[in-house]
Amino acid sequence: MAKYNVQETEVKWQRTWAERATFAAREDSTRPKYYVLEMFPYPSGRIHMGHVRNYTLGDVVARYKRARGFNVLHPMGWDAFGLPAENAAIENKVHPARWTRENIAVMRGQLQRMGLAYDWDREISTCEPEYYRHEQKMFLDFLARDLVYRRESWVNWDPVENTVLANEQVIEGKGWRSGAIVEKRQLAQWFLRITAFSDDLLESLKDLARWPERVRLMQENWIGRSEGARVFFPVAGNDSKIEIFTTRPDTLFGASFIALSPHHPLARDLAKGDAALGEFVAECNRIGTSEAAIETAEKKGHKTGLEVLHPFVPGRRLPVFVANFVLMEYGTGAIFGCPAHDQRDLDFARKYGLAVIPVVVPKNVHGTPEEKDFIAKLAVAAEAYVADGVAVNSGFLDGLAVEDAKHAACARLEALGQGAGAVQFRLRDWGVSRQRYWGCPIPIVHCPACGVVPVPEKDLPVVLPEDVTFDRPGNPLEHHPNWKNVACPKCGKPARRETDTFDTFFESSWYFARFCSPKAETRPFERRAADYWLPVDQYIGGIEHAVLHLLYSRFFTRAMKECGYLGLKEPFAGLLTQGMVCHETYRGADGKWLFPDEVERRADGTVVQTGTGAAVAIGRAEKMSKSRKNVVDPESILDAYGADTARLFMLSDSPPERDLDWTEAGIEGAFRYINRLWRLVDEPIIPAAPPGELLPDPLGAEAEKLHRLTHRTVAAVTRDLDVFHFNKAIARIRELSNALEALPAEAGGAEWVAGEALEAVVRLIGPMMPHLAEAMWQRLGHATLLADAPWPVADAMLLVEDTVAVAVQVNGKLRGTVELPMDCAEEDAERAALALENVARAISGRKVRKVIVVPNRIVNVVV
RNA sequence: GCCCGCUUGGCGGAAUGGUAGACGCAACGGACUUAAAAUCCGUUUCCCGGUAACGGGAGUGCUGGUUCGACUCCAGCAGCGGGCACCA
Numbered sequence: 001m002a003k004y005n006v007q008e009t010e011v012k013w014q015r016t017w018a019e020r021a022t023f024a025a026r027e028d029s030t031r032p033k034y035y036v037l038e039m040f041p042y043p044s045g046r047i048h049m050g051h052v053r054n055y056t057l058g059d060v061v062a063r064y065k066r067a068r069g070f071n072v073l074h075p076m077g078w079d080a081f082g083l084p085a086e087n088a089a090i091e092n093k094v095h096p097a098r099w100t101r102e103n104i105a106v107m108r109g110q111l112q113r114m115g116l117a118y119d120w121d122r123e124i125s126t127c128e129p130e131y132y133r134h135e136q137k138m139f140l141d142f143l144a145r146d147l148v149y150r151r152e153s154w155v156n157w158d159p160v161e162n163t164v165l166a167n168e169q170v171i172e173g174k175g176w177r178s179g180a181i182v183e184k185r186q187l188a189q190w191f192l193r194i195t196a197f198s199d200d201l202l203e204s205l206k207d208l209a210r211w212p213e214r215v216r217l218m219q220e221n222w223i224g225r226s227e228g229a230r231v232f233f234p235v236a237g238n239d240s241k242i243e244i245f246t247t248r249p250d251t252l253f254g255a256s257f258i259a260l261s262p263h264h265p266l267a268r269d270l271a272k273g274d275a276a277l278g279e280f281v282a283e284c285n286r287i288g289t290s291e292a293a294i295e296t297a298e299k300k301g302h303k304t305g306l307e308v309l310h311p312f313v314p315g316r317r318l319p320v321f322v323a324n325f326v327l328m329e330y331g332t333g334a335i336f337g338c339p340a341h342d343q344r345d346l347d348f349a350r351k352y353g354l355a356v357i358p359v360v361v362p363k364n365v366h367g368t369p370e371e372k373d374f375i376a377k378l379a380v381a382a383e384a385y386v387a388d389g390v391a392v393n394s395g396f397l398d399g400l401a402v403e404d405a406k407h408a409a410c411a412r413l414e415a416l417g418q419g420a421g422a423v424q425f426r427l428r429d430w431g432v433s434r435q436r437y438w439g440c441p442i443p444i445v446h447c448p449a450c451g452v453v454p455v456p457e458k459d460l461p462v463v464l465p466e467d468v469t470f471d472r473p474g475n476p477l478e479h480h481p482n483w484k485n486v487a488c489p490k491c492g493k494p495a496r497r498e499t500d501t502f503d504t505f506f507e508s509s510w511y512f513a514r515f516c517s518p519k520a521e522t523r524p525f526e527r528r529a530a531d532y533w534l535p536v537d538q539y540i541g542g543i544e545h546a547v548l549h550l551l552y553s554r555f556f557t558r559a560m561k562e563c564g565y566l567g568l569k570e571p572f573a574g575l576l577t578q579g580m581v582c583h584e585t586y587r588g589a590d591g592k593w594l595f596p597d598e599v600e601r602r603a604d605g606t607v608v609q610t611g612t613g614a615a616v617a618i619g620r621a622e623k624m625s626k627s628r629k630n631v632v633d634p635e636s637i638l639d640a641y642g643a644d645t646a647r648l649f650m651l652s653d654s655p656p657e658r659d660l661d662w663t664e665a666g667i668e669g670a671f672r673y674i675n676r677l678w679r680l681v682d683e684p685i686i687p688a689a690p691p692g693e694l695l696p697d698p699l700g701a702e703a704e705k706l707h708r709l710t711h712r713t714v715a716a717v718t719r720d721l722d723v724f725h726f727n728k729a730i731a732r733i734r735e736l737s738n739a740l741e742a743l744p745a746e747a748g749g750a751e752w753v754a755g756e757a758l759e760a761v762v763r764l765i766g767p768m769m770p771h772l773a774e775a776m777w778q779r780l781g782h783a784t785l786l787a788d789a790p791w792p793v794a795d796a797m798l799l800v801e802d803t804v805a806v807a808v809q810v811n812g813k814l815r816g817t818v819e820l821p822m823d824c825a826e827e828d829a830e831r832a833a834l835a836l837e838n839v840a841r842a843i844s845g846r847k848v849r850k851v852i853v854v855p856n857r858i859v860n861v862v863v
Numbered sequence: 864g865c866c867c868g869c870u871u872g873g874c875g876g877a878a879u880g881g882u883a884g885a886c887g888c889a890a891c892g893g894a895c896u897u898a899a900a901a902u903c904c905g906u907u908u909c910c911c912g913g914u915a916a917c918g919g920g921a922g923u924g925c926u927g928g929u930u931c932g933a934c935u936c937c938a939g940c941a942g943c944g945g946g947c948a949c950c951a
Contacts, residue, residue, distance in 0.1 A: 166949040295864040731886035807882035812932040
């Protein structure tokens with residue numbers, strides 16, 4: 001018999017699906033719709049294993065839902081703008097447009113070889129004007145509705161290249177190419193007012209029932225709603241004041257200093273007349289813009305010489321510092337420090353010799369003789385007291401619990417006109433300006449006379465010019481000979497185009513809607529199509545997008561709704577976040593990384609370098625990355641084993657949310673199973689009964705078992721696929737195919753039940769190994785496509801068992817099992833359990849105190 | 864530094880308050896073969912007793928707790944990973 005011909009079979013069915021437009025999606029109000037979407041890829045050159053995993057997961061969902069009768073939309077496109085194209089342009093002298101389009105062509109071919117059930121007619125690419133023109137229009141709509149504004153903001157600046165750097169281009173505070181110490185600079189930039197929706201974005205997380213809890217938690221923390229107070233501290237000696245935000249107004253009596261952000265207007269004013277302070281601010285600017293860098297840097301401050309007056313304590317003066325850990329972007333850019341009750345403030349106070357004034361004591365200490373002792377210890381402690389308690393040393397707050405003291409403090413501040421209770425969000429507005437070439441041009445003109453002028457709708461799109469060069473650092477749009485010179489749309493006088501482009505998160509914030517009508521010309525998408533298809537029923541992608549991309553998309557959907565583009569505010573009803581694909585790492589004797597195909601495993605289990613035979617050190621599995629060389633090219637797997645094998649391996653070894661270890665042995669195991677399945681139709685042990693033959697009655701015992709297992713498996717796999725437990729679904733299918741192979745030919749009714757089991761296996765593997773399943777389906781004599789066949793349904797009568805094995809424990813330890821009728825009386829179960837010899841031995845004369853019977857599960861005898 | 868996860872045999876995992884290790888990988892033993900590959904059958908958490916059937920003990924990162932019963936719930940700790948606003 002012929003071996004299963006992977007390549008020929010896979011190409012054949014891919015062609016068949018394409019010719020018949022099997023996966024073309026059309027709006028159809030008579031059928032329930034289901035929109036499955038995987039995060040679209042950045043066209044970096046070739047697909048990687050992360051893509052294979054992501055798109056396999058989505059494809060199983062798409063094919064399964066289709067079989068269940070849904071009208072499925074399953075599209076694919078390209079997140080085509082981005083930094084790597086510009087890096088390639090600089091390093092390899094390829095134009096970003098050409099590089100990107102060539103990459104797309106290669107990657108499209110690779111995805112097609114995977115047999116993914118996409119409607120390729122809906123393919124989009126965000127770097128084409130047909131796509132980005134619509135987001136230019138949306139930007140102008142947002143501007144008209146005050147969802148867009150312009151302000152100064154900080155960027156990483158490479159003083160050697162005279163270029164803005166992305167955070168990833170800043171390595172240990174230095175520019176990745178120049179090695180120069182990176183500085184912070186201020187530029188006028190465009191912002192989207194995501195904070196206008198802070199409350200709604202937070203509140204609506206509750207409704208996203210099919211999102212992972214941890215993603216909702218991360219977004220909740222990111223939005224970071226906190227209640228507290230804004231407080232004005234009058235500056236001693238003049239009539240200005242410093243406004244701070246605090247979540248602990250109850251500890252105001254413990255205040256011992258004020259700290260300003262280095263970017264606070266007052267700090268910058270003071271720095272003008274204070275060279276040392278100026279140098280300190282410059283030093284802070286060298287930390288860079290990333291929060292991680294600022295938070296991990298040593299906490300430092302600089303005394304300004306200024307003092308403020310305490311709002312509650314007449315005569316108390318607090319020194320004002322500038323501190324490197326205070327963020328201008330959060331609150332008011334100024335804080336008050338209460339060292340006794342905040343660890344960071346305490347560290348700061350110890351460093352600069354500031355007072356530590358305890359103002360909260362634990363409830364159980366308050367009013368006891370230990371109270372004094374507690375306060376005395378805290379005043380000299382290295383650890384702040386941050387837990388709940390009762391206010392002390394706090395005038396009118398004394399004796400109040402923390403929560404009550406907060407309210408009382410706010411009320412007093414308000415009465416004094418020194419502040420008020422306030423809600424503060426950590427979420428900041430979204431800066432979308434990028435000083436880069438390979439992005440969507442921001443449709444704005446700067447006119448010396450009229451100022452900022454939106455490009456009129458009739459002049460859209462503002463097309464990104466392709467005749468640019470990368471021979472010098474900075475944004476090529478700045479150096480383009482004429483692109484930026486335009487007539488002002490308002491007054492007609494010479495003006496200058498905005499040369500910044502959009503953050504690439506802009507494109508990915510609405511592409512899911514574009515797929516509803518990807519060819520719409522006059523608008524981003526047809527309202528009717530969006531109303532039909534949206535929201536995305538199941539979105540699938542990496543956990544690394546848990547906050548930014550997903551939050552921006554949620555915001556964008558709300559903004560589009562405000563502008564009347566669509567009628568909903570949550571884009572993704574269901575979310576599945578998949579884990580990474582990992583591989584063990586190899587280092588040669590010289591310590592350099594080796595690719596998996598540069599090493600070989602010997603029979604004795606050791607691993608050596610191919611060719612030289614030198615010893616290789618094996619490292620634990622880590623995320624596949626070019627830098628560690630622990631990558632396997634999906635195309636080599638497709639060549640050697642085919643798409644179904646790659647898909648099976650991606651699904652069978654780990655649950656989707658977890659990381660997956662790629663192993664050569666695992667892929668071989670998957671390949672063996674593919675061939676074993678093929679043999680079920682190619683060399684059947686038991687010939688299937690002819691179609692239409694009635695179920696023999698009675699069945700032999702073995703046949704009856706398989707008959708029941710078939711139906712149990714159909715039910716179990718259906719349940720598993722509904723909740724994305726693909727690895728469990730495959731384990732069940734393997735159990736069924738194992739049982740099918742083990743069925744004795746002489747069992748009564750063997751032909752009939754073998755045929756039934758085989759047909760069930762083929763239908764169940766359909767979503768996961770679609771090529772093999774089609775080939776087997778055809779071999780079973782079907783003239784139709786499996787892709788068009790409905791999902792099998794289990795006979796409920798066959799799922800009911802009449803007996804069940806019940807575990808018997810003595811004091812929680814397993815001592816045996818008894819076979820009992822399903823749902824038998826508790827007394828019967830107890831009697832049968834106590835009758836076991838082993839149980840009697842375990843009790844061995846001790847008194848039975850209690851017997852716990854959990855019907856159909858367990859009997860626990862307590863002695 | 865802050866936020867969020869994860870940790871179960873040699874390995875990937877299953878079991879989400881009720882028989883820990885389903886299913887697979889690897890390894891070992893056997894069958895088939897002149898031989899190999901492929902395929903098929905069997906064994907495999909660890910320790911103790913037993914020729915065996917089997918019996919006993921320990922065991923889900925670590926330390927405690929709740930419960931008749933904990934991989935599962937709670938508290939603390941450790942290790943590893945994701946995110947931190949200009950990578951996508």
